[in-house]
Amino acid sequence: MTGARIPAVVVADIRKHYGDLKAVDGVSFTVAEGEFFGILGPNGAGKTTTLEIVEGLRKADSGAVTLLGENPWPRNTKLLPRIGVQLQASSFFEKLTAKEQLQTFGSLYGVTAAKAVDMLELVGLTDKADVQENKLSGGQRQRLSIACALVHDPDIVFLDEPTAALDPQARRNLWDVLRAIQARGKTIVYTTHYLDEAEILCDRVAIMDKGRILAMDAPATLVRGLDAPTHVVLQKGTLAPADARAIDGVEQAQEDEVSLTISTRKPAPVLSALAERGTLDGLQVRTATLEDVFLDLTGREYRA
């Protein structure tokens, strides 16, 4: 059924250069309706530029974008009610309360004041309705900003680093909001520089660096494709490194001040061997993550 419908977003080989700097250097991707798509990468990778070209806020030097079958550039007023955008820097009217922000943004789309205020509940800000925007915490501001992007019930939602600069608790609260939005059947395109977060939230991710997409797939598929060893970590002294290396399937065993780290591509037999010996003190198992994928793709450690 989904196969017959047109994709929500189609991006074909877009480029944007600022002088010698290739901010976006030939990016293509497709997002299906209802999909949660993440664009990941370190700061300066070109995520915002890509997103804003897709939203129709910037003009690409070349390439094509189609949103719900329409071209977003030049400003396409037919398309605008169907997309919701949260810009990287949150944009609010001065001195207005959370409720008034929503009502004002809603009115730009012909949404009634009562309906606009309903959005507060989705993002858990009902008790902050009468607080001025500049008196909200960082996480509350981000949630309000997302509510403003959703106020007119758009089909596609673009969120640019909604979780940046938030403390872990606020980030988790926001994840719940994002999942709730997806549950409403929205297509979400979002950017982040937290790879771990994208791994948890996204159906599919595109890893970007220096204006290019290096890899694109479901996070689990990307990690599996890496064929990276699993790290089994034990408390130091549980087992001598030499004994660990003797276990079948162990590729490497290294000890530092606190722990012994065993690398293996066959974690199941190694773990049962360890269990047989009763040497599982302080056991931690670390599988590869998107950070390892990034390291593999770029040859350098991921640093946001």
Next chain:
Amino acid sequence: MTAFKSLSAAMIKGFLRDRMTLFFAFVFPLMFLVVFGLLFRDASDDKTKIAVVGDGPVVAALDKTGALELEKYDNAEVARQKVHDGDLPALVVAGGSGVELTFAASDQVKAQTVIGIVSGVVDRINLAESGVPPAFTLEAKPVEDASLKPIQYLTPGILSWAVSISGVFGAALTLVSWRKKQVLRRIRLAPVGPTAVLSSRVLVSVGTAVAQGVMFVAVALTPPFGLQLTGQWWLALPLLVLGTTAFFAVGMLVGAFCRTEEAASGAANLIVMPMAFLSGTFFPVENAPGWLQAVSNIFPLRHMNDGMLDVLVRGKGIEALVVPSAVLIGFTLVVGFIAARVFRWED
């Protein structure tokens, strides 16, 4: 709610909740009005008061000059004592064909003024009596402002100035802050035209200007200031509107070039303050040197001010609006056009 109405409401709330802008739109100009209004209250009320005893054509003519305030006495001795005590600078005793002028020698300036006026009047009457046509004639015309009490030109001047402050600053700061905070880009992503956004902001400025007008005139009308409105003072309304649009256009131009609020208010000050001084906010332009008057014609504030003076305190009618309105509309169109050309949605 329509986008226009809710944007207007949003901006009015933002305006009313911002103490800084409220201060500069209302309190700051009002302070000038109060200080100057009280400071200059008696400045032009300085008609010299003299004592007069007796009656006749000379006293009648003296009264008609309007230059002296005559205090009648029946008893010449009482009046002479007043001069002697320094209460009054001079005494005129008129009787028959003689006029006797007694003056206090202590205040030479006042004495000379009085002597000049009285002898002028006496000479004129003599000339008229003799029936000889005068060899030279003097034609003296009053400059209009000479008859305006300070509060009469301060109120229209400071009101126009206040409108220019709120117009220029309001437009420039809103534009810069909305661009900086990405509100402009966000609005651009909504299906509303720029007209709704722009006109709602202009409406707020016009509302501010009318509120300023009501407030300043109300204060100036109170007894300590004693403003007297003449004739068709309500013709000030169209001037308030047209002045606002002209200054709004200036603010849009300033806002287009400045990246930060600080830069924008600095630039706005650089424009508004000199313009205020040269446009007759604090003193009548007619007192300025000719070249300065010519220069001041380039400022919309000068024309708004002229129009305001005419309709508020000079008792002129709708014909006094023609030139100021034409200039303000032209100014709005030209500057507004330039501002639209250099307008930026984002930095």
